[in-house]
Amino acid sequence: MSSGGGEPQEPQSPTGRRIRDFEFRNSLPRVRSASFSSAAPETVAKSSAASSTSRFGSDAQATVKIVKGEFGYVLEDVPHLTDYLPDLPTYPNPLQDNPAYSVVKQYFVDDDDTVPKKVVVQKDNPRGLHFRRGGPRQKVYFQTDDVHACIVTCGGLCPGLNTVIREIVCGLSHMYGVNKISGIEGGYRGFYARNTIHLTPKSVNDIHKRGGTILGTSRGGHDTCKIVDNIQDRGINQVYIIGGDGTQKGAAAIFEEIRRRGLKVAVAGIPKTIDNDIAVIDKSFGFDTAVEEAQRAINAAHVEAGSVHNGIGIVKLMGRYSGFIAMYATLASRDVLLKLLLIDTGPGGLYEYMEKRLKENGHMVIVVAEGAGQDLIEESMKAMNHQDASGNKLLLDVGLWLSQGIKNYFASSTKTEINLKYIDPTYMIRAIPSNASDNVYCTLLAHSAVHGAMAGYTGFTAGLVNGRHTYIPFERVTETRNKVVITDRMWARLLSSTNQPSFLSSKDVEEANTAEVQVKQTEEQPKKTEDEEKVTGNGSI
Numbered sequence: 001m002s003s004g005g006g007e008p009q010e011p012q013s014p015t016g017r018r019i020r021d022f023e024f025r026n027s028l029p030r031v032r033s034a035s036f037s038s039a040a041p042e043t044v045a046k047s048s049a050a051s052s053t054s055r056f057g058s059d060a061q062a063t064v065k066i067v068k069g070e071f072g073y074v075l076e077d078v079p080h081l082t083d084y085l086p087d088l089p090t091y092p093n094p095l096q097d098n099p100a101y102s103v104v105k106q107y108f109v110d111d112d113d114t115v116p117k118k119v120v121v122q123k124d125n126p127r128g129l130h131f132r133r134g135g136p137r138q139k140v141y142f143q144t145d146d147v148h149a150c151i152v153t154c155g156g157l158c159p160g161l162n163t164v165i166r167e168i169v170c171g172l173s174h175m176y177g178v179n180k181i182s183g184i185e186g187g188y189r190g191f192y193a194r195n196t197i198h199l200t201p202k203s204v205n206d207i208h209k210r211g212g213t214i215l216g217t218s219r220g221g222h223d224t225c226k227i228v229d230n231i232q233d234r235g236i237n238q239v240y241i242i243g244g245d246g247t248q249k250g251a252a253a254i255f256e257e258i259r260r261r262g263l264k265v266a267v268a269g270i271p272k273t274i275d276n277d278i279a280v281i282d283k284s285f286g287f288d289t290a291v292e293e294a295q296r297a298i299n300a301a302h303v304e305a306g307s308v309h310n311g312i313g314i315v316k317l318m319g320r321y322s323g324f325i326a327m328y329a330t331l332a333s334r335d336v337l338l339k340l341l342l343i344d345t346g347p348g349g350l351y352e353y354m355e356k357r358l359k360e361n362g363h364m365v366i367v368v369a370e371g372a373g374q375d376l377i378e379e380s381m382k383a384m385n386h387q388d389a390s391g392n393k394l395l396l397d398v399g400l401w402l403s404q405g406i407k408n409y410f411a412s413s414t415k416t417e418i419n420l421k422y423i424d425p426t427y428m429i430r431a432i433p434s435n436a437s438d439n440v441y442c443t444l445l446a447h448s449a450v451h452g453a454m455a456g457y458t459g460f461t462a463g464l465v466n467g468r469h470t471y472i473p474f475e476r477v478t479e480t481r482n483k484v485v486i487t488d489r490m491w492a493r494l495l496s497s498t499n500q501p502s503f504l505s506s507k508d509v510e511e512a513n514t515a516e517v518q519v520k521q522t523e524e525q526p527k528k529t530e531d532e533e534k535v536t537g538n539g540s541i
């Protein structure tokens with residue numbers, strides 16, 4: 001074995017083939033189909049005018065690389081630095097000389113490994129959509145001493161942020177010998193408005209035991225040009241961006257600008273959000289921890305409600321419109337008699353059901369998802385449509401609104417005395433350090449992102465798909481958002497566990513079905529190739 005950081009070798013494509021066999025021209029968006037050898041699958045790049053001349057900066061042109069194979073196999077590949085810098089040299093991966101890893105048989109990931117998006121299939125199904133498998137590669141595109149990495153955290157807090165920061169720093173340092181790592185403070189705007197801080201394994205040693213992010217975070221402030229100017233001026237060549245759907249959209253814009261300028265800078269996203277609403281991936285880190293913490297609030301509500309006559313405990317749980325924390329916390333707790341995603345206060349609806357359950361049980365606990373009933377509240381409050389600095393809709397407090405509605409109903413309609421306690425643990429469930437399983441998950445995600453960037457991949461989100469680490473194109477994770485589906489088996493399990501009605505009209509079910517079909521179509525439909533786009537008249541080139 002040759003030693004790490006050796007002599008530059010013949011330029012190679014990420015798949016190990018010589019670069020001249022896989023030719024992308026760097027003048028974008030003129031991307032063209034390129035073929036490997038005759039046995040290799042067809043490879044095409046599709047360019048879509050994805051976004052935005054708006055406040056987020058320059059025109060972003062997302063390119064998804066599509067590789068088609070036999071039996072309906074489709075790889076939605078991620079960009080690679082050699083797509084626009086074809087002559088980059090490669091170096092042996094220093095990990096091959098690392099005593100900790102050298103004992104592992106087949107430690108490096110085979111360049112042809114991909115992971116299917118759908119694992120439940122019937123025998124006649126096409127093989128379907130695949131993503132590139134994450135992990136260390138035999139060759140890397142950065143020499144240890146040349147790497148200047150930076151890390152930024154954006155959006156709302158989430159348990160595990162510090163663990164991801166720690167493991168990017170330790171992964172880069174311990175596995176690849178990198179010691180130039182800068183922390184960008186205060187989210188995207190920190191690139192151009194703040195000084196950076198130097199991060200070392202020593203300085204991040206204990207941070208995973210703390211909640212929040214040692215780098216700070218923010219919403220808004222994404223200015224693509226200023227951010228990329230700053231990356232260029234500081235000589236940064238690996239950018240690790242930790243954040244949710246909004247952040248990944250911002251990362252996509254940064255990547256496109258970097259590619260437009262032809263910079264040798266790898267951009268890697270690590271998906272973060274307690275809402276668990278990021279498309280494609282199995283689960284986002286911090287979600288488990290948040291669900292666990294939410295149990296404490298439900299327990300408190302149960303104790304309070306059970307200790308008094310006609311006790312009602314209401315717990316509001318965050319998660320925007322996705323409803324996952326409320327759903328999993330309810331399923332885990334078993335103390336909840338009602339979980340609300342859709343609210344129906346009319347005849348035969350929520351209030352009448354509560355009256356019945358109170359008579360039977362003497363007390364009850366209700367968990368309500370923060371995104372529930374927003375239309376009803378808006379109607380009753382004639383509220384304005386407010387947004388936060390990132391453009392997310394500001395939600396009205398469904399917990400307070402519901403508590404008042406319940407009190408009014410029992411006071412006026414039934415003249416029953418009730419004892420209602422409203423618990424809003426909102427920020428408590430996300431401001432804590434991650435639990436053990438999230439810590440392990442954060443570590444593997446961070447390392448996967450580091451391996452990907454070192455191997456020259458860029459413009460990707462590192463994510464777990466069917467239990468395997470993958471590199472997913474930004475566009476795939478930002479085009480849809482996951483949410484609890486009321487026509488799904490999991491929702492049925494929840495209804496049967498709380499023994500509650502669904503409060504759904506046939507119209508609600510119909511709408512949910514239609515929405516679900518649309519999401520499935522978007523998610524399972526491989527992106528069209530450039531030629532296919534032209535045929536259907538949607539071509540953007």
Ligand SMILES: Nc1ncnc2c1ncn2[C@@H]1O[C@H](COP(=O)(O)OP(=O)(O)O)[C@@H](O)[C@H]1O
Binds near residue numbers: 052218219249392
């Ligand atoms: N469409 C977009 N394009 C570019 N940047 C965006 C976009 N949406 C959000 N951002 C930026 O991403 C950051 C985080 O977004 P936000 O929605 O607050 O949180 P999250 O990433 O957790 O969803 C903010 O700094 C925001 O300006």
Ligand SMILES: O=P(O)(O)OC[C@H]1O[C@](O)(COP(=O)(O)O)[C@@H](O)[C@@H]1O
Binds near residue numbers: 388
């Ligand atoms: O932190 P803020 O601005 O109060 O926003 C609260 C929102 O942040 C979250 O905790 C996380 O959302 P993001 O992952 O999009 O940042 C949501 O569940 C919640 O609705």
Ligand SMILES: [Mg+2]
Binds near residue numbers: 155244273
């Ligand atoms: Mg978000």
